[in-house]
Amino acid sequence: MIELKHLTKKFGSFTAVDDVSLSIPAGEFFGFLGPNGAGKTTTIKMMTGLFTPTDGQIIINGFDVVHQPMEAKSTFGYIPDHPYMYDKLTGREFIYYMGGLYRMEKEKLKESVEQVIDLLELASWIDKKTEDYSQGMRQRVTFASAFVHNPKNIIIDEPMVGLDPRSARIVKDTLKRRSKEGVSIFMSTHILEMAEELCDRIAIINKAKIIFLDTKENLNVHKVHYDGNLESVFLELTKEPYSE
Amino acid sequence: MFWKVSLKQDVGTAMKNVGSFIVFGSFAVGAFYFSNFVTAYLLDNVKIGLFLFHRFVGMFLFIFFVTINLGNMVVSFSTLYRSPEVDFLLSNPVSYRNIFVIKFLDNFFYSSGTLFLVGFSVLLGYGVHFSLPWHFYPLAMAGVMIPFMFLAACMAVIVLLLVMKLASKINFKVLIGAIVIFYVFQVYLYFRVSNPIHMVEEVMKYYPHVDLYFGSLDPGSVKLLPNFWVSEFLYFYVTKNFVAVGGYVFLLVLSTAALFVFTLVLGNALFYSTWITSLSLKSMSVKKLTMKSSFFSFRKKSFFVPQTEVLLKKEFWQFVREPSQWIHFVVMFALLAVFLSSVSTLNIKLQSPELKAVVYLVVFIFNIFLINSIALRFGFPLISLEGNAYWTLKSTPISAHKFYWTKFFVATIFLVCLSIVISWLSNIPYLYARSVEGIFPGMKSVETPHVAVRTLAYFSILVTPVITLTLTSMNYGLGSVYANFAEKNPIRIASSQGATMTFLLTLVYLVLLLAVYLYPATAMFVNEARGTAIDWRVLQITFLIITIPSLIIIGCVHLLGLRSLRRDF
Structure with a gap:
């Protein structure tokens, strides 16, 4: 369960996220859409503890991210938009490292590492140093490291960057399965088709504010007013006002 | 609004520049007076x-x-x-x-x-x-x-x-x-x-x-x-x-x-x-790395708690697999070995106690300078070397304190042990009896260092860890304050503007240390020359003058270092 209450982030006089409130129940696959610079990554960075909110609250599994960061962070796995890793570690070592940070016991961690390696089909190259990986390989290892401690919530920023079609399929199937198992998934993406395919509910953020929030079923009703696809709805909602 | 933001940035930049100017200017003045003195x-x-x-x-x-x-x-x-x-x-x-x-x-x-x-x-x-x-x-x-x-x-x-x-x-x-x-x-x-x-x-x-x-x-x-x-x-x-x-x-x-x-x-x-x-x-180094055999393997269980264990292992592998780290380390260590092998057998026949004190202080301060150079080169970049992968620490349930102190202790334990060895080796001529050529050819006699000189040597071995702890803290703590996660090259991190400022501040500390040490060192060699008793108060006061400000500095730099980890990433 993820809750954002009146979340605001300001950088000087610039407001990047303005009074955003959302609630994602357990097992929901939530899509977070928006144009470049709308505030998606800033919202996610606040949810994961990388940024401190200027105002508002983030509750993950009943824990406040700012005031109970250790408890809150134990309950989620995070996949950033840029899958940076330690260049000199191998993919397998990186997954072990992440499992250790989540305080996993060694025997359980070993078992879990092998599972995620199998799940994401990483075995053939996982023992090479990550500095030799492609963007897609890094992304897959980051997924594995986010899944390794079996989190109750998954927060993803642009999941498909650099993934080949087969990897993308594996990732989508895994996420769907986790969602059905009761894991809340908060996913930011630019790929509207993927949001339509996977998400139970979608929010659109533009210029720091939520401008659309509804279920996929209701979205289909909205779509009828346009030309029947999500892209048109998105473009209409996020278009720049005409000014002379 | 743009004008307001620009003005704020300009004020911030100007403040930073003024701060840098003051530190660099003060250092230049200090270097002038030091060289003149x-x-x-x-x-x-x-x-x-x-x-x-x-x-x-x-x-x-x-x-x-x-x-x-x-x-x-x-x-x-x-x-x-x-x-x-x-x-x-x-x-x-x-x-x-x-x-x-x-x-x-x-x-x-x-x-x-x-x-x-x-x-x-x-x-x-x-x-x-x-x-x-x-x-x-x-x-x-x-x-x-x-x-x-x-x-x-x-x-x-x-x-x-x-x-x-x-x-x-x-x-x-x-x-x-x-x-x-x-x-x-x-x-x-x-x-x-x-x-x-x-x-x-x-x-x-x-x-x-x-x-x-x-x-x-x-x-x-x-x-x-x-x-x-x-x-x-x-x-x-x-x-x-x-x-x-x-x-x-x-x-x-x-x-x-x-x-x-x-x-x-x-x-x-x-x-x-x-x-x-x-x-x-580079392509030759692309190979599969097995984890099974090594002591530092992530698969092996250790007596540390999981978070400490993975942090230590990660630090180890990052160091030994990065050529610019271990090559520089080997070179510095080899030069250090040469220096120590020379000073541990130092045998200068001087009469003047002042000149003996100068020789002693030169070796003492050079030891400290070496430790400071190692601390700057390897301690300062430690936080920055997390690089863009720093998100792994910010987004997982590990406290900033734990991560900060674990890394610090790795550097400190190594440097403090090294400093004790360096200090002991360089004090060998002042600690132990040795045979010297006698007046007549072939004749040998045993020369035992005077008790005052031995006491000075033990005193140096005692204060060196305190000084090392201070220098490591300054380099590590200020390395956190000036952390640059975008720079991957540890040598460039250790020669950045922040590192230069840190180096200058540590040099100020070294000069003050030298000034404090001058009196007891001279006093001990005068005791030796005149055969007078040691004035223990001199050593006690010197110890306090070194230790109390050092502890204050340690506290301040770590507060700053930890505070800087709260920044947005």
Whole structure:
């Protein structure tokens, strides 16, 4: 369960996220859409503890991210938009490292590492140093490291960057399965088709504010007013006002 | 709004610049007074004479030359062969000749900016002592110091190009080993040939007439070295032999120009082909790494809690798999071993307690300086080296305190142990009895250090860990304050503006330490000379003067370091 209450982030006089409130129940696959610079990554960075909110609250599994960061962070796995890793570690070592940070016991961690390696089909190259990986390989290892401690919530920023079609399929199937198992998934993406395919509910953020929030079923009703696809709805909602 | 934001940024930038200016300015003033004081103290109080003084300057310049040379070599390897910027430039219509020249000059000026400032301040302190005319300074800087430093940089790049050329035929690790052995041997040979102890003993035979020119004592091979030319330039300027001054300036400028031209020719001929070689070296390192056999394997269970365990293992692998880290470490360690093997057998027959105290303090402060250099090079970049992967620590349930202290203790335990070993080895001549030549040939006698001298040695071994802890804290804590997660190269992190500021602050601490240590060191050697009892209060007060401010500094830098981890990433 993820809750954002009146979340605001300001950088000087610039407001990047303005009074955003959302609630994602357990097992929901939530899509977070928006144009470049709308505030998606800033919202996610606040949810994961990388940024401190200027105002508002983030509750993950009943824990406040700012005031109970250790408890809150134990309950989620995070996949950033840029899958940076330690260049000199191998993919397998990186997954072990992440499992250790989540305080996993060694025997359980070993078992879990092998599972995620199998799940994401990483075995053939996982023992090479990550500095030799492609963007897609890094992304897959980051997924594995986010899944390794079996989190109750998954927060993803642009999941498909650099993934080949087969990897993308594996990732989508895994996420769907986790969602059905009761894991809340908060996913930011630019790929509207993927949001339509996977998400139970979608929010659109533009210029720091939520401008659309509804279920996929209701979205289909909205779509009828346009030309029947999500892209048109998105473009209409996020278009720049005409000014002379 | 734009104007408001710009104004805020300008004020922030201006504040930072003013802060930097104050620190750099204060340091320049401090370096001036320090150099002025040391010159006056050695010449007027200890009366070692102009010749011996300039030979010490020459030895200091030799270490300086080797340091610049090695520093430039390691930085050049990273910037010429492992830099994404070079990859990018080579994919554009920029000739590799231009890339080589630009990166070479960039390296030199990037890593030498502070050294110019320090060099000038030191020259000023020196010149003021001798009341030298204004034209000494531009001539000494442009005609001597800058060519001297540039010469070291050119030599570094020449060696690097040749090593990279050979790397296509000889194993790279073997080549690195050969380079390390070569440099260690070079330093060893220099001190063996120049034999400072012998020189001091020979010159002191003429005491108090030590202001004569004892050039006949200089070994012939040492005269071929640029550090000798610089020290001779200074000596002859002070003694107003301007023909010799002109000769040495000409020699330095000509040698530097010739070597620069040679560097350009060699760069033109070898840079691109060696860059291609560096790619194949990189691809050769792409291999599967097994985790099973190693003690530091992530699979193996340890007695640490999981978070501590993975942090320690990650630090270990990042260090041993990064060539710019372990190569630099091996080189520094080898030079340290040479230095320690020399000082642990130091046997200078001096009569004056003041001169004995000066020799003791020089060795003591050089030990501390070495520890500080290692702390700066390896401790300062520790937080920055988390790099863009820092998100893993910010987004997982590990507290900033735990992560901060775990990394700090790794560095501290190593440096404190090292400092104790260094301190003990360098104090061996002051701690243990040894046999010395007797009056008659073949006769040997046992000489036991006086109790006051032994006490001073034990005292130094006791305070060294406190000093090391302070220096490690300053470098690590301020490394956190000035963390730059975008820079991957540890050498560039350790020579960034923040690192330079930290270095200057640690030097201020070292100078104050030296000032505090001067009195007890002299007092103990006076006790030895006069056979008087030790005044324990001197040592107790010295201990408190060192420890209390050190603890305050440690507390302050760690508070700042931890606070900086709260920043948005």
